[in-house]
Amino acid sequence: MTQAAAVRWPELIGEAAARSHVSARMIRHYESLGLLPKVARTESGYRLYTEADVHTLRFIRRARDLGFSMQEIEALLGLWQDRSRASSQVKQIAERHMVDLEQRIAAMQDMRRSLQLLVRCCHGDDRPECPILDELASQPGVQSASAG
Secondary structure, three states: OOOOOOHHHHHHHHHHHHHHOHHHHHHHHHHHHHHOOOEEEEEOEEEEHHHHHHHHHHHHHHHHHHOHHHHHHHHHHHHHOOOOHHHHHHHHHHHHHHHHHHHHHHHHHHHHHHHHHHHHHOOEEEEEOOOHHHHHHHOOOOOOOOOO
C-alpha cells in the first residue's frame, strides 16, 4: 500500500461516506437515531469518524439493502455488538423479516395479476372507454364490471 493510499483515522464525513457507501445526510440521520454513536468533533465542529464507525455504517447499509427496518437494524446492531448474544435471536429477526418480505411479494404479485387483467381488457385505441381508469375510479373492494 502506498503512503497516499494509507487511511488516516479519524476521518471527515465525506471520506466516511465514500468508504461506507452511505451519504453524508444518511450518516447524520443514523447518528440522530442513535444507530451510530455520537462522534468526536474537531474544534471547528466537523465530525470525525473512526474505522469502527465506518464498519458500523457498512453494516447498516447492508441491512438496509436487505430491507430491514430501522427498528430491526437497531436490534441487529445491538446483537452484533454483543459478543455474548445467541445467534437464535438474530435468526428470529431475520425469519420475521423474511416472512414479511414473502407477504409483501405475494401482495405485489396480486397487484401485478390485477394490472395484467386490466391491461388485457383495455383496447388501447382512440376510444375514450378505459377499464383501467374505470377500475381506478371504482370504490375500494368493489371490482368494476369491465375488469371482471
